[in-house]
Amino acid sequence: MTETGTPQLNAAELLQELLSPAGRADPFPLYAAAHRLGPVLPMSDDIFLVVGYGAANDVLRSPSFEIPTEPSSRPSLDLMQRSILRTNPPDHGRMRSLIGQVFTPRRVAGLQPTVEAAVDELLDALPAEVDFMDRFAFQLPVTVICELLGVPTADRHRFRPLASDLTAALELTDTADEAADAAAAELGEYFTHLIRNPPAGGLVSALVAARDADDDRLSDEELLANLILLLVAGFETTTDLLGNGLAILLDQPDQLTDPAAFVEEVLRYDSPVQVTTRVARDTVDVAGTSIPAGSNLVLLLGAANRDPARFTDPDRFDPLRTGNKPLSFGAGAHICLGNSLARLEATVAFTHLRAATITRTGEPTRRNRLVLRGYQTLPVTIRPGRLAGYFTTDPLQQASDNTTR
Numbered sequence: 001m002t003e004t005g006t007p008q009l010n011a012a013e014l015l016q017e018l019l020s021p022a023g024r025a026d027p028f029p030l031y032a033a034a035h036r037l038g039p040v041l042p043m044s045d046d047i048f049l050v051v052g053y054g055a056a057n058d059v060l061r062s063p064s065f066e067i068p069t070e071p072s073s074r075p076s077l078d079l080m081q082r083s084i085l086r087t088n089p090p091d092h093g094r095m096r097s098l099i100g101q102v103f104t105p106r107r108v109a110g111l112q113p114t115v116e117a118a119v120d121e122l123l124d125a126l127p128a129e130v131d132f133m134d135r136f137a138f139q140l141p142v143t144v145i146c147e148l149l150g151v152p153t154a155d156r157h158r159f160r161p162l163a164s165d166l167t168a169a170l171e172l173t174d175t176a177d178e179a180a181d182a183a184a185a186e187l188g189e190y191f192t193h194l195i196r197n198p199p200a201g202g203l204v205s206a207l208v209a210a211r212d213a214d215d216d217r218l219s220d221e222e223l224l225a226n227l228i229l230l231l232v233a234g235f236e237t238t239t240d241l242l243g244n245g246l247a248i249l250l251d252q253p254d255q256l257t258d259p260a261a262f263v264e265e266v267l268r269y270d271s272p273v274q275v276t277t278r279v280a281r282d283t284v285d286v287a288g289t290s291i292p293a294g295s296n297l298v299l300l301l302g303a304a305n306r307d308p309a310r311f312t313d314p315d316r317f318d319p320l321r322t323g324n325k326p327l328s329f330g331a332g333a334h335i336c337l338g339n340s341l342a343r344l345e346a347t348v349a350f351t352h353l354r355a356a357t358i359t360r361t362g363e364p365t366r367r368n369r370l371v372l373r374g375y376q377t378l379p380v381t382i383r384p385g386r387l388a389g390y391f392t393t394d395p396l397q398q399a400s401d402n403t404t405r
């Protein structure tokens, strides 16, 4: 045992523990144990765990590492393999530049009024007792991404279970099952119909127009895969960011002074994406470890965000830390295309939530995932307010806070 009570494990044991129910629920002591072993941990001759911030950052930015693209017999994985998330040069650059032409910073900035209106509307419609995940954390990003894509908002209730089933395919264990394949089929059918009848003004019609302008730039299958990726990536992770942030706030009510800095620290402290993977194209040295060409790398982004060599007192939630640049959106060629949209949504949401009175009413439940980290349920009462407010987990504390502010 170490002085912190975590047994000293080797890299393979660490990964095994991380994948256990206890490890998924609370991976952070295991990340701390990993940092004591070093930034890059060999699990075998050709499998490496990357836990150091500098090492993970270097791997993400280096052209010597690519997305693993082994063919899959599972339709759910096959679908994702055709999107920009799972492709390499030259296909990745071709698709990313095309999508980047329609999903522009200006379009994202133009969504601010939509986001503000959606937050207001959702908060106004909340019943006194509510599952925050269901009634807010999911609703906000799904509303915004449907608006951006031009997906009819009436259909949005269908997407939470479908996205959850589909993204099970991204977990490191073999959780991609029939449900994931069925979700891929249903989303495929839905978007095929939408591509044939694109609603005016959204990204669906913009991408259909881009495909029609030049057949070589985006195949029909790629168009479909990328639209589904944008929908699913557009709300699942943002839902988790909102839930992870609210849970922190309920425990540490004084931390929300600057909403943008608060969101950045939530991203670092409890990242909605904890893991990604790469394969080495060349033999490369990373943080002093030689990685042979063909090796598989498991990048623990959530661990990199808690690297004591990069962040002072990494297990402390501190929105005031300077130079906070978590790796939660990745880095390099695949850096999250939606990072400014996710930041916008979360910052607007927490700006409004700051004025509300929020009380925990029951035990939250975590989703049983390692790669995508979030809550399944988060029961609270919310009383929206227009003035600077306070948060508490204890009504008595709430009352006393009220008299001192």
Ligand code: HEM
Residues within 6 Å of the ligand: 084, 085, 086, 096, 145, 229, 230, 233, 234, 235, 237, 238, 241, 271, 272, 273, 276, 277, 327, 328, 329, 330, 331, 333, 334, 335, 336, 337, 338, 339, 341, 342
């Ligand atoms: C808190 C919210 C989000 C988090 C934590 C997140 C995280 C990530 C990460 C880590 C990657 C890179 C994966 C890798 O390099 O292997 C990524 C890629 C991507 N994200 Fe996000 N994301 C979020 C929100 C969004 C939103 C709102 C959208 C779209 C509207 C989006 C669209 C994408 C796309 C299209 C990619 C693929 C980019 C590429 O491979 O070139 N994400 N995201």
